[in-house]
Amino acid sequence: NAGVTQTPKFQVLKTGQSMTLQCAQDMNHEYMSWYRQDPGMGLRLIHYSVGAGITDQGEVPNGYNVSRSTTEDFPLRLLSAAPSQTSVYFCASSRRASYNEQFFGPGTRLTVL
Amino acid sequence: AQTVTQSQPEMSVQEAETVTLSCTYDTSESDYYLFWYKQPPSRQMILVIRQEAYKQQNATENRFSVNFQKAAKSFSLKISDSQLGDAAMYFCAYRSAGGATNKLIFGTGTLLAVQP
Numbered sequence: 001n002a003g004v005t006q007t008p009k010f011q012v013l014k015t016g017q018s019m020t021l022q023c024a025q026d027m028n029h030e031y032m033s034w035y036r037q038d039p040g041m042g043l044r045l046i047h048y049s050v051g052a053g054i055t056d057q058g059e060v061p062n063g064y065n066v067s068r069s070t071t072e073d074f075p076l077r078l079l080s081a082a083p084s085q086t087s088v089y090f091c092a093s094s095r096r097a098s099y100n101e102q103f104f105g106p107g108t109r110l111t112v113l
Numbered sequence: 114a115q116t117v118t119q120s121q122p123e124m125s126v127q128e129a130e131t132v133t134l135s136c137t138y139d140t141s142e143s144d145y146y147l148f149w150y151k152q153p154p155s156r157q158m159i160l161v162i163r164q165e166a167y168k169q170q171n172a173t174e175n176r177f178s179v180n181f182q183k184a185a186k187s188f189s190l191k192i193s194d195s196q197l198g199d200a201a202m203y204f205c206a207y208r209s210a211g212g213a214t215n216k217l218i219f220g221t222g223t224l225l226a227v228q229p
Contacts, residue, residue: 031215033215035217040221041221042117042204042219042220042221042222043158043217045216045217048215048216050215058216088156090158092217094215099165099210100215101160102215104157104158106155106156106157107156107157
């Protein structure tokens with residue numbers, strides 16, 4: 001099993017550009033989430049999905065879109081990048097029940113100039 | 114809304130010694146889960162230990178153990194016989210037992226240095 005994979009590992013964008021961060025998992029997990037990590041703030045939830053075709057907003061959703069057409073994939077789209085979106089982005093997945101461990105991808109470091 | 118507080122931005126410990134990282138949380142829920150995650154310089158998030166709120170017994174995983182005080186809403190992590198590989202950022206996290214989000218609420222982290 002590859003676990004949770006994310007691409008790219010690093011990305012530099014200019015203000016106003018759009019891009020998609022890819023996330024895939026091969027563990028047949030129902031739950032998938034996107035977090036962003038900023039210095040001194042821990043990880044914060046952007047969007048999450050409880051299954052294919054179902055997504056919802058987390059704590060900091062503005063400026064991001066998600067979709068979940070398959071169980072395996074959960075891409076995060078930045079519509080018009082802003083410097084405030086400079087961050088490290090983590091994708092995570094888990095089985096449905098709350099006690100289950102969330103598995104994290106290796107992260108994507110995004111810089112918006 | 115639930116919150117998680119880690120009041121120690123940085124800690125240092127000598128190799129082979131014991132260190133305790135603090136975490137407090139605020140919630141009105143009675144059933145929930147608490148986690149400690151380790152983030153080494155590689156950036157990978159690694160689950161260290163997990164505690165179910167309905168269990169009074171403190172969780173242990175090899176050299177890692179927790180002191181879970183439900184009434185005080187405290188969840189500290191003790192690392193015994195510290196090793197150089199324990200140097201990392203440690204995050205405390207909370208998850209509700211109910212609901213549909215499976216959302217983790219993180220503290221701001223404690224950066225642990227291990228001195229040889």
